[in-house]
Amino acid sequence: MTTRYLLNRLLLALPTLFGVVTVVFILLRVVPGDPIAMMTGPGATPEDIQHLRAHYGLDRSLSAQFVIYLGQLAMGDLGTSISLRQDVGELILGRLPVTLELTVFAMLIAIGCGVCLAIVGSYWRSRWPEAIIDSVIGIIVAIPDFLWALAFILILGVVIPVMPIFGRLDLALEYQSYTEFYLIESALRGRFDVTGSVLWHMILPGVALALPLMAVGARVLKSSLNVEMTQDYAALAHTKGFSRLQVILKEALRNALIPAVTLTGVQLTFLIGGTVLIERIFGYPGLGNMAIDAVINRDLPLIQGIIITFAIIFILVNFLIDLINTILNPRLRDG
Amino acid sequence: MVNVRPDPSFVYRICHEPRAVFGLFVLCVLTVIALTAPWLAPHDPLEQDLLYSFLPPTWYPQGEGSYLLGTDNLGRDIISRTVYGTRIALVVAVVAASLACLLGTVLGLLAGYFGGKVDLVISRVVDIWMSFPAVLLSIVLVAVIGAGLHAVIIAIVIIDWTRFCRVVRAETMVQKELDYVASGVTIGLSRIQLLLNEILPNLVPLLIVLLSMEMGIAIVVETILSFVGLSVASDTPSWGNLIQEGRQYIHQVPWLLGLPVFCLIFSVVGLNALGDGLKQVIDPVSRR
Numbered sequence: 001m002t003t004r005y006l007l008n009r010l011l012l013a014l015p016t017l018f019g020v021v022t023v024v025f026i027l028l029r030v031v032p033g034d035p036i037a038m039m040t041g042p043g044a045t046p047e048d049i050q051h052l053r054a055h056y057g058l059d060r061s062l063s064a065q066f067v068i069y070l071g072q073l074a075m076g077d078l079g080t081s082i083s084l085r086q087d088v089g090e091l092i093l094g095r096l097p098v099t100l101e102l103t104v105f106a107m108l109i110a111i112g113c114g115v116c117l118a119i120v121g122s123y124w125r126s127r128w129p130e131a132i133i134d135s136v137i138g139i140i141v142a143i144p145d146f147l148w149a150l151a152f153i154l155i156l157g158v159v160i161p162v163m164p165i166f167g168r169l170d171l172a173l174e175y176q177s178y179t180e181f182y183l184i185e186s187a188l189r190g191r192f193d194v195t196g197s198v199l200w201h202m203i204l205p206g207v208a209l210a211l212p213l214m215a216v217g218a219r220v221l222k223s224s225l226n227v228e229m230t231q232d233y234a235a236l237a238h239t240k241g242f243s244r245l246q247v248i249l250k251e252a253l254r255n256a257l258i259p260a261v262t263l264t265g266v267q268l269t270f271l272i273g274g275t276v277l278i279e280r281i282f283g284y285p286g287l288g289n290m291a292i293d294a295v296i297n298r299d300l301p302l303i304q305g306i307i308i309t310f311a312i313i314f315i316l317v318n319f320l321i322d323l324i325n326t327i328l329n330p331r332l333r334d335g
Numbered sequence: 336m337v338n339v340r341p342d343p344s345f346v347y348r349i350c351h352e353p354r355a356v357f358g359l360f361v362l363c364v365l366t367v368i369a370l371t372a373p374w375l376a377p378h379d380p381l382e383q384d385l386l387y388s389f390l391p392p393t394w395y396p397q398g399e400g401s402y403l404l405g406t407d408n409l410g411r412d413i414i415s416r417t418v419y420g421t422r423i424a425l426v427v428a429v430v431a432a433s434l435a436c437l438l439g440t441v442l443g444l445l446a447g448y449f450g451g452k453v454d455l456v457i458s459r460v461v462d463i464w465m466s467f468p469a470v471l472l473s474i475v476l477v478a479v480i481g482a483g484l485h486a487v488i489i490a491i492v493i494i495d496w497t498r499f500c501r502v503v504r505a506e507t508m509v510q511k512e513l514d515y516v517a518s519g520v521t522i523g524l525s526r527i528q529l530l531l532n533e534i535l536p537n538l539v540p541l542l543i544v545l546l547s548m549e550m551g552i553a554i555v556v557e558t559i560l561s562f563v564g565l566s567v568a569s570d571t572p573s574w575g576n577l578i579q580e581g582r583q584y585i586h587q588v589p590w591l592l593g594l595p596v597f598c599l600i601f602s603v604v605g606l607n608a609l610g611d612g613l614k615q616v617i618d619p620v621s622r623r
Contacts, residue, residue: 016463027479142607143600144555146470146562150578150596158589165585266466273468280563281582291471292563295478303478310471318466 009322013315020311021073025066028300078308079301083294088305092287096309097180098168099275099286105183105202106209106271113210114217118260119248121218122225133218140215145274149208149281156204163204166283170197205282209274213267221260228252258329265321269314348616355616358547358609365602368418369425376415377401380572384410389588407580407591416572417594423484423573424602427557428550431491435553436546438492439499440538444530446500447507458504461497469494473556477565487566491553499545506541510534540617544610551606558599574599 053059057068072079078088121133143151157165169175169182175194179185183202186194228234229252237247276288283289287306294302349355368375378401388410390402398405404413446457473490480486510516511534519529554574560566561575562582569576574595581592 024475027475030479142604144603146555146559147596147600147603150582150592151600153582153585154589154592154596158585158592269466270468273471276468276474277470277559277563292474295474296564298478303475307471307475314466 005326006319006323009319013319016315017308017311021070021308022066024304024307025069028304029062029065073308078305081294081299081302083297083299083302088301091290091302092305092309094180095285095287095290098182098284099279099288101181101183101198102202102205102209102279102284102286103272103275106206107213107268109206110210110213110217110271114214115221117214117218118221118225118256119253121222122229122248122252123245125226125229130222133222137215137219140211141219145208145212146277146281148211149205149278152204152208153281164201165204168198168201168285169194170201173197201282201284205278205284208281209271209278212274213264213271216267217260217264220263221256224256224259225252228256254328258325261321261324261328265318268321269317272310272313272317345616349612352612352616354608355612358605358607358612361602361605362547362609365421365425365605369422372418372422376412376418377403378412378415380411380415380419381570382411386410389584391588392590404594405588405590407577407588408584413577413591413594416577417574417598419572420574420577420595421598423561423567423571424554424557424598427484427488427491428553428606431488431495431553431557432546432549434488434492435495435549436499436542439496439501440503440535440542442496443500443503444507444535447504448511448526448530448534450508454504457500461500461504464494464497465501469556470559473560474563474565477560482565484567487557487560490560491556494556495549495552498549499542502541502545503538506538507534510537540613544614544617547606547613548610551603551610554599554602554606558595 050059057065060068069079076089078092080086081088081091084091117133117137121130124130140148152163153165156163164170173194175182175186175191177185182198183195186192186198225248229248231252234247234252237251238244242250275286276291278284279286279288280292287309291303291306293299294306349359384406387399387402387406388408390406390410391398392405393400393403395405402412402414406412407416442457446454472494473487476490476493477486480489516529516533519533524533557566557573558575558578561573562579564579566575567573569579577595578592578599581588581595585592
């Protein structure tokens with residue numbers, strides 16, 4: 001029962017989401033430091049502060065605040081940002097496309113390169129290409145994406161200044177976007193100069209984000225490919241006259257993908273979490289960059305909104321991975 | 336009883352594992368630099384000299400002899416700041432990793448030994464914990480606790496205890512079934528005695544491996560949090576603050592970013608190698 005199984009999985013995510021909302025709400029209410037005092041500065045009178053507290057609903061009891069908050073959430077209202085004085089939902093929707101484009105781009109790099117590395121390594125098993133791939137993967141895994149990003153900035157931005165290291169678009173380019181999905185939108189509108197510039201700016205942050213997932217994915221996929229290639233069906237295909245590459249691509253890869261997808265699923269959520277830092281390093285105007293500003297400014301509604309957004313993304317990603325697994329592995333479909 | 340003492344060839348085996356040797360070398364270098372910082376640093380790391388701001392390394396024409404790798408935007412010596420930054424990195428690495436190890440080991444032992452509901456609760460928490468990206472979680476935690484070194488250490492402990500807990504739990508479940516535990520029960524040892532005196536010593540090699548890896552992680556997390564301005568005060572010399580300044584003035588002073596990034600990569604790769612190497616030495620399976 002595929003659909004029922006998947007529906008169940010989706011329903012199971014609801015308590016998780018509720019848990020995240022509750023924990024975040026409680027955590028952020030025990031924060032030391034008064035957000036209102038930070039926003040008003042020393043010149044404010046007690047009446048002003050009282051007025052603002054009432055405006056943001058901070059004068060009520062915690063449980064009342066929670067109930068009101070849940071009610072607003074259910075209506076899709078995430079509140080008003082204290083530092084930017086704008087609707088949190090709008091702020092997030094304005095930044096989310098930026099992060100989504102970067103994330104998808106990084107994912108594609110990671111999956112594409114990871115699968116290629118695994119196939120090449122498995123094809124030349126126990127020969128020098130596999131040894132080289134193994135050591136490259138070892139080096140990539142040992143260094144976190146944060147450091148790769150900085151290393152790229154130093155090497156490709158300063159020593160050999162070929163790549164842009166700041167922002168999303170060349171400042172010289174004028175572009176009015178309606179959806180914030182610059183890449184897709186500009187390509188559809190025929191502004192290929194913008195598309196090129198956006199892509200060019202994405203490469204370094206995208207690669208830095210992609211490296212850990214690529215390395216872990218390639219390692220897992222290669223070892224499971226190696227296992228699959230020792231199975232009888234692979235030997236049979238081989239004796240039927242298929243070349244080793246054909247056996248890998250047509251027979252072994254599909255089976256080898258199952259453990260690889262399961263094991264790299266968590267890594268994918270780490271990639272999404274990594275955007276927070278990578279966007280900061282590259283001055284990329286996405287959700288993660290805004291999250292750090294929100295934390296520095298103690299902007300509770302905004303922090304809350306961003307965390308819930310990330311939680312929803314993680315839940316969806318996990319669901320997607322389950323879905324892919326179910327498609328790949330028929331045995332799970334009856335689960 | 337399983338022999339828990341390292342056998343005589345232990346030191347010999349470590350000396351013949353290149354990764355462990357390299358890792359120990361890195362750890363020693365970091366410790367020596369941190370301990371001798373006041374003598375090693377050519378300048379006071381906080382001393383500002385605006386006449387000498389943005390000095391290039393000494394081999395450039397505008398370079399100044401006493402500032403070997405130049406100065407930052409406020410004319411502070413980059414080498415001295417990096418040297419003092421080692422102290423913060425090492426303190427966080429040792430304190431945060433040990434505390435995370437302590438918390439994770441206690442919970443892991445409980446979950447692994449008692450099983451049942453205790454195990455169910457602890458394992459569930461670990462699963463949920465580990466599905467969150469650490470960077471995001473640490474930033475949120477520091478937002479809650481408030482910026483500062485103590486907050487960074489607490490955040491690392493709260494996030495990374497799971498790494499220890501998971502492994503300790505699994506290993507305790509294995510050890511629990513072995514004969515020596517059964518004989519311990521027969522001679523009337525209490526559960527606490529069994530856990531602390533019999534099972535725990537057998538986990539020590541494993542914990543050392545995890546600890547050395549965790550130290551590398553802790554250094555990176557501290558750097559990340561001071562990079563985004565959520566750790567020590569921005570004028571305190573820490574690697575993350577240096578990297579933040581270096582990123583900001585990348586086009587004026589690229590060398591400001593280079594040194595701390597190099598130190599960070601050096602320590603992380605070294606501590607990772609130490610963990611891998613020790614695992615190779617300790618673990619009989621990977622020793623073949």
